[in-house]
Amino acid sequence: MAMFTFTRRRSDPDPDTRAGGxxxxxxxxxxxxxxxxxxxLVSDGDVSAACHxxxxxxxxxxxxxxxxxxxLRTTFALVHGIDPPFDATQALSVAWSEATLEYLHDLSCEDPLTGLTSLAHVRTRLAEVYRDAELTDMPVRTSHALVVVEVRIQGRALLEEHQFTRALRMVQVAEALRAVFSGGETIGRLGLHRAVGVVRRAPDLGTSVTLLREFISDLDLGDADLRVWIEGLPGTPESATRLxxxxxxG
Known part of the structure; x- marks a missing residue:
């Protein structure tokens, strides 16, 4: 991870100019x-969400x-002349911890909480798919696809949710993915809310995704919003990495 600094750039407009309140x-x-x-802070917006x-x-x-x-303390002092309240401090700390864990998971092959492979491992698997495509002259867009599952909690419920609760939800999603795609496909994690399978474009892929959606809909996922979709792969490995x-x- 890069070194962090609070250095700011100066610009030359009139100091009385207002920008964003x-x-x-x-x-x-x-x-x-x-x-x-x-x-x-100056617009009475959702401060906790901004801190997150x-x-x-x-x-x-x-x-x-x-x-x-x-x-965070400097920001509150400059804007309102006070120390940040607990809610703001908690939101920032939780988000910082989650992002740091994601970074550490990327260094290993597998998420220790959910058993899903890391984003780095999914990238490696896709690189293998593209190398194989060069040898067989079969475009990746016709041979493979991504199956993405998103299970998202919105708003304040996300800030208040315990990390272990979120991990248990993703464990259930991972089990459903492995039950449907049981042929050795790479099943990994994408951020906090998404899991992904690197799968072959078989004739029954649409049927498999429908079955997966039914499996996950039957799980006890609380108030989470569910999306399951097939994501096509681009023509080059560089584009796949960006995807x-x-x-x-997301």
Whole structure:
């Protein structure tokens, strides 16, 4: 992960200019990445949700938790002259922890909580598929596809949900995927809410996905929103990598 810094860029518009509800002077004094929190504070927006987003962003930048919390405190002090409340601190800390865990999982082959292979391993499997396609002259878009399962909790319920509860939900999704695709397909995780299978484009793929959707619909997933779909693969391995990253961020 990259080293993190709160260094800011300066620009030359009039300091009285307003941007996103913040004065330009305050906006430029905010720690890097914390503009969304500052804007939520001055616009009566969802501060906890903004802290959640920023917590993930600064973790991906390589910030230690102490640095992230210091940035949050600086933001509240600049905008309102107070220390951040518990809800804001909790939202940022939880998001930072989740993003850091995702990074660590990418370094290993398997998610220790769910048994799903890591995003890095899914990338490796796709690279093998593209190498095989070069040898057989069969385009990957006609030989393989991704089957994506999204089980998402929205809004404040996501912030309040325990990580173990989320992991149990993904364990059930992984078991359903393996029950339907039991031929040695790579079954992995994409971010917090999605799992993916790298599968062959067999004639009965649509039937298999329908069956998978029925299996998962019968699970006890609480108030989660469910989506299951087939994602086509692009023509080049570089495009496939970008596709995976986009799906993982979704």
């Amino acid at each position: 913040l004065s330009l002077d305050v906006r430029e004094s905010l720690p890097l990445r914390f503009e969304a929190v500052g804007e939520a 987003v920023v917590g993930r962003d600064v973790a991906r930048d390589g910030a230690a938790l102490g640095e992230a919390l210091s940035g 995976l990253d986009d799906l993982a961020r």
